[in-house]
Amino acid sequence: MxxxxxxxxxxxxxxxxxxxxxxxxxxxxxxxxxxxxxxxxxxxxxxxxxxxxxxxxxxxxxxxxxxxxxxxxxxxxxxxxxxxxxxxxxxxxxxxxxxxxxxxxxxxxxxxxxxxxxxxxxxxxxxxxxxxxxxxxxxxxxxxxxxxxxxxxxxxxxxxxxxxxxxxxxxxxxxxxxxxxxxxxxxxxxxxxxxxxxxxxxxxxxxxxxxxxxxxxxxxxxxxFPIKAAKKAKPHRLGHGWWIERPDGHVWLVRRPDKGMLGGMRALPSSEWNDAPDGTPPLVARWRRVAEPVAHVFTHFSLALTVHHAHVGQDVTPPGDGEWWPVAEIGRAGLPTLFARAAEAAMKEGKKDARL
DNA sequence: TATACGTGGAA
DNA sequence: TTTCCAAGTAT
Missing domain, CATH: 1.10.340.30 (Hypothetical protein; domain 2)
Known part of the structure; x- marks a missing residue:
């Protein structure tokens, strides 16, 4: 032929x-x-x-x-x-x-x-x-x-x-x-x-x-086939996320910058993600740390996000751009998976908190 | 050309 | 558990 x-x-x-x-x-x-x-x-x-x-x-x-x-x-x-x-x-x-x-x-x-x-x-x-x-x-x-x-x-x-x-x-x-x-x-x-x-x-x-x-x-x-070049090892990073809740059942959400990870998406306020992130919260409050960090794997690194939880006064406004979002409607906020899991962990912690 | 960029399912 | 992978694009 x-x-x-x-x-x-x-x-x-x-x-x-x-x-x-x-x-x-x-x-x-x-x-x-x-x-x-x-x-x-x-x-x-x-x-x-x-x-x-x-x-x-x-x-x-x-x-x-x-x-x-x-x-x-x-x-x-x-x-x-x-x-x-x-x-x-x-x-x-x-x-x-x-x-x-x-x-x-x-x-x-x-x-x-x-x-x-x-x-x-x-x-x-x-x-x-x-x-x-x-x-x-x-x-x-x-x-x-x-x-x-x-x-x-x-x-x-x-x-x-x-x-x-x-x-x-x-x-x-x-x-x-x-x-x-x-x-x-x-x-x-x-x-x-x-x-x-x-x-x-x-x-x-x-x-x-x-x-x-x-x-x-x-x-x-x-x-x-096809033959592929070996892949690089995936680095591990740390980060902090903050769940700030108001007495009327609203939580503070920010919009991430258009460039970079999860760009343009709603999210919890969070630190940089690296080897030693700055764990200073965005505002002074009685913070509780959720015991188990949220583990998440991205394409080129894995992340352990430590979630912190606080109740603030009704008149408090956290620094930076953001919006108060009804906790009961958190599913409609369109959080990317990492932050959806962080929110879940924080809400669980909140229930524990309420029993104390 | 190499790197950043999500997530969930399969083996 | 870990690794790989899935109809790629922008820079």
């Missing part, structure tokens, strides 16, 4: 597999439906960045119900969107999501650009997302490379170069096997394959539709 035929066989095999086994996902137009809605495709792609399908599901449902189109999202207030995103992580995505929605609503007349280049210029839309939306929502031929595609392609061609150095090689190999027609389906098929068969661990090579096309399956350990 000629090389070009072999290349075409890969796309043909994969699309045949997809026609039968495509996962049914909320952001995929059902068979026979009208063309995909670019808003829903874009929203799902942003939510899915570094995030599992299972985690995205409820958030996608919530967002599309509350904000059915890009104009509705663009018109929403920042705090509402940030709170709705709380718990999903990587909060820069939520800030960029709003910026992008407003750019589309204002600068593009409410319509998403339909080219990779136009999409790429939007906030929070990188090489992957631009290619994915161009292909899936607009039927463009685009080379879509995410972690699934990287893994599948590295195995198909047994690419021995370690990541991240292998990226250019993987991209051009993906370009070669991407068909002119159905590039969107091809991309989604690659991702389905990577998520269900060509998985990172214990790939199911025995039932893989590309088994006959795969170089790695002929090696001793197909799962070893």
């Amino acid at each position: 000629r090389v070009e035929d072999n290349i075409k066989k890969i796309a043909a095999d994969l699309l045949a597999y997809y026609d039968v086994h495509a996962r049914k996902l909320p952001w995929r137009a059902p068979p026979g439906a009208n063309a995909a809605d670019p808003y829903r495709i874009w929203l799902s792609e942003v939510m899915l960045q570094q995030t599992t399908v299972a985690a995205v599901g409820p958030y996608f449902a919530k967002f599309t119900k509350r904000w059915p189109d890009v104009a509705a999202l663009a018109a929403e207030e920042d705090a509402e969107v940030m709170a709705a995103w709380a718990g999903l992580g990587y909060y820069a995505r939520a800030r960029n999501l709003l910026a992008c929605a407003r750019a589309v609503a204002d600068a593009h007349g409410g319509t998403f650009p339909d080219t990779e280049e136009g999409l790429r210029a939007l906030p929070g839309v990188g090489a992957y997302t631009a290619a994915a939306v161009a292909a899936i929502a607009f039927g463009r031929r685009a080379v879509v490379v995410d972690a699934n595609v990287e893994r599948v392609v590295a195995r198909l061609f047994a690419i021995a170069t370690p990541l991240p150095a292998a990226r250019p090689e993987i991209r051009s190999a993906t370009d070669v096997i991407t068909p002119d027609l159905r590039a969107g389906d091809f991309a989604q098929a690659m991702m389905d394959l990577g998520a269900t068969i060509c998985t990172a661990r214990n790939p199911a090579c025995g039932i893989c539709p590309l088994r006959d096309d795969c170089a790695a399956v002929l090696t001793a350990d197909p799962a070893a």
